[in-house]
Amino acid sequence: MARITLQNLAHSYLPHPAGEQDFALKELNHVWQDGSAYALLGASGCGKTTLLNIISGLLRPSQGRVLFNDRDVTDAATAERNIAQVFQFPVVYDTMTVRQNLAFPLQNRGRDAAYIKARVQEIARIIGMEAALDRRAQGLTADAKQKISLGRGMVREDVNAILFDEPLTVIDPHMKWELRTQLKRLHREFGHTMIYVTHDQTEALTFAQQVVVMHDGRVVQIGTPQELFERPAHRFVGYFIGSPGMNFLPAEIAGSSARLAGGATLSLSGHYAPATGAIGIRPEHLFLTDRGGLPVTIRRIEDVGRHRLIRAEFQGAPLNIVAPEGLPIDGLSHVGFDARRINVYVGDWRVAPQEKAA
Numbered sequence: 001m002a003r004i005t006l007q008n009l010a011h012s013y014l015p016h017p018a019g020e021q022d023f024a025l026k027e028l029n030h031v032w033q034d035g036s037a038y039a040l041l042g043a044s045g046c047g048k049t050t051l052l053n054i055i056s057g058l059l060r061p062s063q064g065r066v067l068f069n070d071r072d073v074t075d076a077a078t079a080e081r082n083i084a085q086v087f088q089f090p091v092v093y094d095t096m097t098v099r100q101n102l103a104f105p106l107q108n109r110g111r112d113a114a115y116i117k118a119r120v121q122e123i124a125r126i127i128g129m130e131a132a133l134d135r136r137a138q139g140l141t142a143d144a145k146q147k148i149s150l151g152r153g154m155v156r157e158d159v160n161a162i163l164f165d166e167p168l169t170v171i172d173p174h175m176k177w178e179l180r181t182q183l184k185r186l187h188r189e190f191g192h193t194m195i196y197v198t199h200d201q202t203e204a205l206t207f208a209q210q211v212v213v214m215h216d217g218r219v220v221q222i223g224t225p226q227e228l229f230e231r232p233a234h235r236f237v238g239y240f241i242g243s244p245g246m247n248f249l250p251a252e253i254a255g256s257s258a259r260l261a262g263g264a265t266l267s268l269s270g271h272y273a274p275a276t277g278a279i280g281i282r283p284e285h286l287f288l289t290d291r292g293g294l295p296v297t298i299r300r301i302e303d304v305g306r307h308r309l310i311r312a313e314f315q316g317a318p319l320n321i322v323a324p325e326g327l328p329i330d331g332l333s334h335v336g337f338d339a340r341r342i343n344v345y346v347g348d349w350r351v352a353p354q355e356k357a358a
């Protein structure tokens with residue numbers, strides 16, 4: 001297993017990039033701690049695969065270095081990096097049985113037959129394919145073949161890291177949940193450094209200890225699922241994490257108050273330098289009330305499982321509110337805020353409250 005360090009890393013697919021806009025991956029410094037489980041999360045085209053391919057050695061970065069522990073592997077081929085990879089679509093040998101496919105990476109490394117037998121059995125159990133071990137891969141469904149690919153990715157215990165690129169795309173929803181749980185268990189048991197690329201926030205938040213959120217070629221936040229939810233560092237994180245995402249209202253910030261459209265003011269829990277920006281608050285942290293707070297117009301009420309989603313509007317800006325099921329809504333026309341839950345943004349970035357003036 002290895003700690004993976006990215007130093008001043010950046011990549012452009014153009015031979016002569018003219019500026020930052022020409023970089024698919026903007027400059028990045030980051031250490032992936034040995035034995036941690038990370039998710040790399042972002043919308044399509046934000047640079048996740050580019051970053052993963054640089055770590056795996058499929059792509060040479062146009063700038064910067066990659067270190068595995070203290071060894072510079074920037075110019076090392078994929079085979080020299082001692083990593084396992086699982087891609088979006090299955091990579092299996094059709095003419096081999098499931099058992100032979102799973103055993104292949106271990107045989108290549110010259111492991112003894114007894115170890116291979118036991119390890120293959122264990123992995124087959126984890127991916128739910130014990131009963132199919134002696135079947136040929138040919139003729140299996142795409143779903144089953146992808147489970148074999150996942151199993152092959154996990155079968156070696158001595159890899160520096162396991163890299164997953166959207167590995168559950170072809171897996172049916174129930175099995176997705178099952179495999180994610182198994183991957184987590186495997187991580188706890190063997191402590192591999194794992195990097196898991198996905199555009200699905202549920203996958204990222206349930207799998208990873210740390211989530212690396214990318215937007216437009218840039219890493220905008222690295223944090224625990226809770227940090228991303230409570231204190232999004234960038235407006236994209238607020239919008240992308242959560243369902244629906246964070247509400248943003250334009251505001252004039254000064255000291256401990258935010259002045260909103262129409263002149264209403266809200267108290268903030270911290271102290272801020274004067275700025276034109278926005279306040280951000282999660283739909284889960286708003287509540288409907290009959291007085292106080294801000295006057296809102298309720299546009300629509302949606303039942304979503306165990307709660308209701310209120311689509312409201314304040315001074316022309318949409319405001320989503322999550323309300324508990326069964327809460328009477330008739331006659332409620334104001335929305336209340338818990339000041340401690342409000343984040344302040346200037347431009348796209350969150351600003352932290354200042355230390356209180358003495």
Ligand SMILES: Nc1ncnc2c1ncn2[C@@H]1O[C@H](COP(=O)(O)OP(=O)(O)OP(=O)(O)O)[C@@H](O)[C@H]1O
Nearest residue numbers: 013014024042043044045046047048049050051199
């Ligand atoms: N081989 C390539 N040549 C030129 N541009 C590329 C190449 N591969 C990717 N890009 C561009 O680089 C940017 C980042 O792509 P990348 O595939 O890394 O994103 P991603 O987040 O993995 O997206 P997806 O989830 O759709 O795979 C995109 O604008 C993409 O069009």
